[in-house]
Amino acid sequence: MRLLALQVQDFRNLPQVQLSPSPHSTIAVGQNGQGKTNLLEALYFLATLKPLRAGRLSELVRWGTKSALVTGRFLLKGAEREISVEVGGGTRQAFVDGKKAPSLEEYFGGVSVVAFTPDDLEVIKGGPDARRSFLDRAVFNRFPAFLRESREYARALKNRNRLLREGHAVEAAYLEAYDETLAKAGARIYARRRALMAELAPRAQATFASIGRTVDPATYGYHPSHLGGDFATADEPTLAAALRESLNERLRRDLDRGFTSVGPHADDVSVTLGGRSARAYASQGQQRALVLGWKIAEIENLEAAMGFLPLLLLDDVSSELDPERNAYLMSYLAKSGAQVFLTTTDGSLVRGAAAEDTLWLSVHAGEVVARGTEASPSP
Numbered sequence: 001m002r003l004l005a006l007q008v009q010d011f012r013n014l015p016q017v018q019l020s021p022s023p024h025s026t027i028a029v030g031q032n033g034q035g036k037t038n039l040l041e042a043l044y045f046l047a048t049l050k051p052l053r054a055g056r057l058s059e060l061v062r063w064g065t066k067s068a069l070v071t072g073r074f075l076l077k078g079a080e081r082e083i084s085v086e087v088g089g090g091t092r093q094a095f096v097d098g099k100k101a102p103s104l105e106e107y108f109g110g111v112s113v114v115a116f117t118p119d120d121l122e123v124i125k126g127g128p129d130a131r132r133s134f135l136d137r138a139v140f141n142r143f144p145a146f147l148r149e150s151r152e153y154a155r156a157l158k159n160r161n162r163l164l165r166e167g168h169a170v171e172a173a174y175l176e177a178y179d180e181t182l183a184k185a186g187a188r189i190y191a192r193r194r195a196l197m198a199e200l201a202p203r204a205q206a207t208f209a210s211i212g213r214t215v216d217p218a219t220y221g222y223h224p225s226h227l228g229g230d231f232a233t234a235d236e237p238t239l240a241a242a243l244r245e246s247l248n249e250r251l252r253r254d255l256d257r258g259f260t261s262v263g264p265h266a267d268d269v270s271v272t273l274g275g276r277s278a279r280a281y282a283s284q285g286q287q288r289a290l291v292l293g294w295k296i297a298e299i300e301n302l303e304a305a306m307g308f309l310p311l312l313l314l315d316d317v318s319s320e321l322d323p324e325r326n327a328y329l330m331s332y333l334a335k336s337g338a339q340v341f342l343t344t345t346d347g348s349l350v351r352g353a354a355a356e357d358t359l360w361l362s363v364h365a366g367e368v369v370a371r372g373t374e375a376s377p378s379p
């Protein structure tokens with residue numbers, strides 16, 4: 001997969017950007033607050049239809065304008081394909097080769113992207129919400145149908161919660177029908193997350209072992225809470241039955257509280273170092289290495305599953321890592337041959353990822369200017 005051309009119009013502070021990225025590294029350099037992350041976010045949004053930073057869709061549209069448009073021309077398995085996404089009025093519309101996309105699967109069609117941002121540390125430091133959304137981005141990358149499936153689950157959950165808020169007067173048979181839908185959709189989410197973690201965790205553990213500078217092993221795990229039975233081996237109908245049973249058991253409490261307390265929306269990811277919670281015990285540097293281990297595992301896993309590397313977006317990551325781990329990452333990127341977009345306030349930090357054909361961009365007040373293709377940044 002390769003991005004051949006990118007066009008951005010009225011996305012955040014970027015009025016108009018048109019560029020032909022390098023097959024290897026494209027590096028956007030600029031001072032703080034100029035639009036570097038916005039450029040990566042436009043690309044991430046194009047490839048996933050999800051904002052990179054949490055928030056409302058309307059935040060993506062440049063102030064004073066009605067809609068934003070991002071278009072990318074990709075080379076996928078030897079054929080060229082253009083996808084675009086338009087955001088306006090709080091909704092988004094996806095297009096394939098200029099026509100409305102018939103389905104999300106059709107739209108994604110093999111396009112895949114992995115982003116590294118300073119916010120990724122939330123997977124260690126943040127709460128379960130941040131960890132779930134981190135996990136789900138990886139699940140979606142590996143199984144694009146997950147976007148539709150997780151929406152089905154969210155819809156079923158919203159309906160059930162609405163009923164629960166109506167309280168004990170709700171007819172049991174009515175609620176049972178909702179539980180059935182929720183349990184089936186929930187079982188699919190469990191199975192997708194479990195499949196992703198089974199592939200990813202061993203790779204992430206191995207990468208961490210080579211960059212963590214500690215003999216303590218890392219573990220990355222996903223264990224649904226309040227779910228009986230043997231989660232590791234249960235098939236989907238068994239998972240659905242187990243979830244239905246848990247929903248039943250907690251019904252009285254859920255009716256009192258007005259929301260559903262069990263299901264994939266309440267799960268967490270655990271990251272440990274030397275058998276202890278990484279959040280509580282790992283140092284800052286170790287926490288960063290744990291995240292880096294996950295991300296590199298994600299890239300390798302996608303390459304193994306799809307036969308090609310995803311597009312990589314790195315937002316100001318070099319300033320977050322210590323020199324040794326930064327050098328590791330840069331040489332990994334250069335060796336991997338992946339197509340990479342990096343942002344930085346200081347070009348010298350990412351020079352290790354730059355090849356002869358690196359495209360250097362300068363970003364200032366929403367203007368993105370190509371400074372040419374060269375092996376090192378011009379002054």
Ligand SMILES: Nc1ncnc2c1ncn2[C@@H]1O[C@H](COP(=O)(O)OP(=O)(O)OP(=O)(O)O)[C@@H](O)[C@H]1O
Nearest residue numbers: 012013032033034035036037038059060061062063
């Ligand atoms: N919808 C919008 N319309 C116009 N401008 C916006 C919009 N959303 C954000 N901005 C502006 O975009 C700028 C931030 O851009 P961005 O986050 O890309 O900065 P950056 O170059 O990555 O900076 P840093 O190095 O600090 O991370 C801010 O000036 C912000 O006010």
